[in-house]
Amino acid sequence: MLTVEKRSRQIVGKVAAQAAARPLLPSGLWFHDDVRNNFYYASYLHAAASDPDIRVRFDREQAKETAAAVLGRVLELQDRREGSETYGHWPLGLGDEPEAAEPNPLPVELMGSLMLYFFERCGESLPRELREAFETALKAVYDSRFYDRPLREYGHHEAKYTAAKLLFGQFYGDAELLEDGRRSLKAMLKRLNERGMHEYGSQPWFWHWVQAFTCARLLLDDADIAEDLNRMLDYLWSQRSLHYIGGAWAGPHARGLTADAPKDRNVAFDYLQFGDFRLPPELVRAEYAGFLYYEAPEEIRIAAMDRLVPVEVKKKILKPREDGTDRELHSYTYLTDAYAAGGMWERSEEFDNEQHRWDVTLPLSYELGSAANQAYFIHPGQGYAEGDLRHESPYAKILPDRGAILALYPVPEGEDPTIVGVLPKGEWIREERALFGQAGGAYLAVYLRHAYEAEEAEDRVNVRSAGPLGAVVIEAASLEEAESLDADDLEGFADLMRDRAPVFAEDGRSVRYRSLHSRRLELSLGDNGEAEARIDGKDAEFGDYVL
Template sequence: MNFVNRKSQVITLAAEKALKLSIIKENYWFLDDIRDNFYYGMHLYAATQDDNISISSDKQDAKKLAERMLFHSIKLQEQNKQSNHVGHWPLSLHPKPELAKPNTLPIEFFSSLLLHFYEDYKDTLSPDLKNLIKASLTAIYNSELRLRKPDEFSHHETKIFVMQLMYGQYFQNQEMINKGYDHINTVLEHVREYGLREYGSLPWLWHWIQSLDFARDYMKDESIKQTLTNLLDFMWKERTTFYMKGAWVGAHSRGLEHDIPSDENTLLDYIQFGDFPTPVSITRLEGAGFLSYQAPESIINIGVNRTVPVEVKKEIKLAFDEENNHYDSLHHYVYITSAYAIGGLWERTEEYLNEQHRWDISLPVGNQDSINQLYFFHPGEGNQEGDERHQSAQCEVLYHKNVVCALYQNLQASDHPYIIGYLPKGDWIAKDRAIYGETGDTYIAIHLQQPYNITEMEDRFVVKSDGDNNSVVVEVIDKQEASRLLIYDVNEFRKQVESRKSSNDDLSLIYKTIDNEKLELASTRDAEKIYRRINDQSIDFENYML
């Protein structure tokens, strides 16, 4: 199965889902987010125009349905040139779509996606829809986005600079093209110098990649196209560096519900890499089926077909003063094998909506009946009962190859005097303050300082451990390595782990790994000073690179 075939599979999956959706308020599938009406309408339309794609509906009927959805969604755009919101759409359509107020988000991504879609299908669109899209493109061109300059170097801005390039070319405005090109060059220079501040944020990375992909496909100037290619390659290298069979390994600056505790936002991964089972459901569609850029093999091979374990040590320089983050740089560590990956960010950072996901163990994407991540955390601001996200700052970490250690202190002073853990489905053995398991191609040992209870749910196990102070150590080994150590089942693994000397208390833990390496993580009682040592050597970040 190649890139083009996998793209067709995604378009078909999206089209079939669209055909099953119910119409709401006469003309829409979705009211919570107008963008989903566009995404599914465009993919359904694309399926009707591809002779190599078969769908369960008559294609003419499906085309009419897609055009109806797109027409009524586009009509909600503000097209009055005198309006301060010209070019913008609402986001939520509740309670009445025709009364919904403009929002700044939809235009950012729609601008490139809509022009890309129009250029691909303008010869087959109905006259009414074609004319409405042309009017919509003009409204976007007249929006304030044409004036935006680099400031934050974020995914938001990059989508806007892509719009400046594409709409400058479409409307034959060379000055606008030049500004967009200058801005994209500035963004490329910035990420090369500082790294990607939006670390591990899959929704945002996909917006970078998709908008750049559409612009690269559309622009005629070879210098501009090459710059877009360079920036795309940077983003795909970022993705593949933290990639393992559909999983995004390590920390996330923003982890959404479809990212944690299971990697579900995988359509673009599947199209580009194709080394995990074909997705059977969609949690986030966007413009996945319109991806056109195939990353070079040299980049793809960083993350695909790993034959030996790899340590990734990546630095992210902070370019601006951040009110709640007093660091010059952030440091991201992951250890990736063919069967699992382990790691995270050394620093706690305050992120948007408190959605930092600090560390985890990732397994390959595959089993739809189980989550594919294992992690523990102390609930923080924004956390609700049963919420797998929104962690507190009360955690200190130590990462080394196949082991992660975490200290949690002074929890009684918070609203959540406990830690929570999520484990994939598997064969788990509960012992006193320890859990041993076999899941996928791995054996896993978990040690807790405090007693715990464990509950089996439909797609996971949930661990809860109370106590003012707590600690967790997780060690993972793949079955191939285990067999070399004459370990052939989880009980033999448990005995091997229990034979090692380890200790923990309220302020410190010491752990001997399966390779007989000594890990130490300790804190002063006020948590002002943290001590991290591997084989009696303090941690430093000298070999962390951009």
Template sequence: MSTRQQRQAEIIANIAAAAYSKPVLSNGFLFEQDVRDNFYYASYLFAAAVDSQIAFDGDRQEAKAKAEQIMFQLLEIQDQHPESSTYGHWPLNLRPTPQEAAKNTLPVELMGSLMVYFAQRYEEHLSSPLKAALEQAITHIYHSNFYRKPLSNYGHHEAKYTAAKLILGQRFADEELLQDGIDSLRATYGRVTKHGMSEYGGLPWFWHWVQAFTCAWELIEEAAIKRELSQMLDYLWNVRATYYLGGAWVGPHSRIWPHDMPKDTNVLHDYVQFGDFKLPTEMPRTEYAGFLAYDAPEASLRTALHRITPIEIRRQIPRQIGTETHRDDVVHSYVYMTESFAMGGMWERIREFDNEQHRWDVAFPIGTFGDGVNHAYFFHPDQAQPEGDLRHQSEYTEVLFHRNVVMASYDIPEHAPSYIKGCLPLGEWVEEPNALFGLCGTVYMAVFIQQAFKREVLADRCFVTSQGYRNGVVVECIDKADADRLGIQSFSQFVNLMRTKQPSFGNEIAYESLYHHRLLLSSDPNQEISAVIDDEMIDFSSYTVA
């Protein structure tokens, strides 16, 4: 096996072991919350059962039988009635019972293509009844036509439709459908390379792009189509490499789930591709990382794995590129990256899908703090939130990014929650009335907060709250090597120096960085917001698509 294949085998072995030991529910499934997890876990269990190169401690015959039975249960609840409005679909969750659960358009989008892959890869190992049941389900998927939709938003749904067109067009010798898939692939590639991806940093959306097109690349036989899929996958892995830091996804996100922030745990595809961190025991989105793989270009691997010189990444991103009239409607992302940390975010606030935009943070490589979180950030909550929820940010924030400094101001109206939340990694922290100074791995971090705050040390993070309708935060980071070059030779010396650098808070926030850059963030509600660096206004002309 290659190193990549060894990492995939490790994933398969771990998930198969979990599937083998997990008891089957009374309804015949392993999971009720998301039907797709049953397919994924059964696939991994089946793979371990039939492949002697996969480490597996259980009875392989018993494991294969269990995997096949779960597959049968899954295939039986597909809507196979051509006259139905949900023809070809599955329920998403299985309550109150799998048979009564409402059908949903989401499962088949990715799972349908992966079923084709599974049926083809393991054809010689499948029992005759399961092979027939899979073929029947795939035929219903093909005839359902769920994927026959024109491109409009160039997002993850359409990426999956495009892959399905290619895969099903080839499998059923449907030349018209195959050509539609080719045309959709070309149009998507042209649009994202010219304008960028509107779903910036959106997990798991990004991985659905990768899985859909990798699945098509694995299955498609025609060399010319395969080359065009390689172009798309090279582009996607270049995007990933650009924002990669030891398994972390740095910079702003158009969407975050609890497994994306404040700790990166949706990392299986990163582990297979880059392998520069330990495979975590927690795997919240297994999907098909153990099966599908595409070798990223050498240039992308170098970008991801050899960060020595600090860089600034300035990008313009389309808000929505479904029509030509929105072509110039862009937002601007800024990231400063070193080999030890990265920081930055999105200058503009957008109410993204489910209000899950993640505006800014400081990111560290996975494992920097053991099992603790690897992101630090503050935000004003959009509404009253459950305890521990660190998502759903309001619009009452203005930001300034410059190299190793992030500044944020919060002017909160009286009808909104009167506090900001913060998350900091575990480390050695010195707490003062309006500041926190931390040694986080090999990085010194200073956090200045305009109002009084409360810090609670939890098992995997520090949770911070600060009350007040007007608030502000300034964060500056520097790693030990750069600090030493500035004459800062210890954490205590860093703390003593930063005590003298308290920002000026008011209608504007003024701060001078360790590198003597003068930063000014004006947030007077009666004036236009302005961000000034060394007496110069922010200029977005240097922000590019790539």
């Protein structure tokens, strides 16, 4: 395995190459969709061009000039209008005319702290005019007081505010601000230890937690604060390790971007920490992963990478409501070295209707290439678009247990009941209402209540099944598990699973299935429309789910 230093240089070199190969727009920027990407790419290009240990295929001096020019353009877009409510902020989406884009409160939250990190680490190597531009921009960020917010939701926004208080408090010798950051950090730690994280499995938000606090840890020199930052980062990486499988993020997600499903592509942070899978040809949403490294404790890294003994992760999520009360959610994930399976028992209305409810996840370490590594179905809901399976309706009831997941879709009459799904590329045997496949080191059995259509795409198999009250059962097994049941190849696995087909009730209100673990699973709809789940004849209970 490569050292962390070499992995860091790999990430820096790869993103820099992407930047060097990307033509600049007439505005002098690479991106108009998100101003932050210009700052990230320029940072990587400057770092790679300045590091003789990173092999590059572009002219180093020209690359430094390009990076400096883009950084200068980004800094120019900051709101410097005296008295403006968005003083010190940047636009987010730049549109056709970046100079006319309205400032947005989001970019400065993380980019402000990362700019301070870049200036501290690389400032001396920048042209004098650019150094002065950074000094002006950072002072405007500090004066904006964007971070001066009370702790309310204890989520990713407050994490970034807290880190900014610490960073700018130290940088500008503001003892009062530094102390405010210290108090906020202790309060957030206390909250996490008592209640856990309610932003479950959200890579975009989770990595903002990691970046903000890693940035603070690397720059701050106060021993007491550093100790609390160590505690915070150890907590974050311990949570990450619970759902880690060969570069992938198994289990349910509060939100996800197209880089998160049905293919885990937001992998730079995991690669730097664990390094147990191959870095993909192109990095997506690397943000500042190549610059910010905090080594998680050895036991956390070992636990994440050692899945020879399967584990069940049962998490209780306290989801705050607007009225100040909590809703209890229950996340279940079963992880082996060949696959993971699980989901959130309860439907939850999340940001942009992006709750990723359940799936079977395959590790990226099995060299699936660019193909999807997740298998799941949804009934399309608000925000759904063809090919984008991140937005589902509330009409799903599930029962996850070890390698199996049962799902019912009681779509009301009058609405299109069609369910859509995705399966990883591999070798598939297709039958009228079932598919049996091998992808990576796992077999998958997929049973549907109604007939289906399956279309082979470049990176996945798309499945569509129409009919009222649809239902799906999926079970995964490793090659070794199947071999122990005398299934030596895919055909043998299909023979084994044909005899175990689930029983879908004629009225579509229940399904029964005996899993490969000899567990009798039953999912049904009660008279009130709520799900009733039983395992081996007993009601599924959440007594052993932990925060």
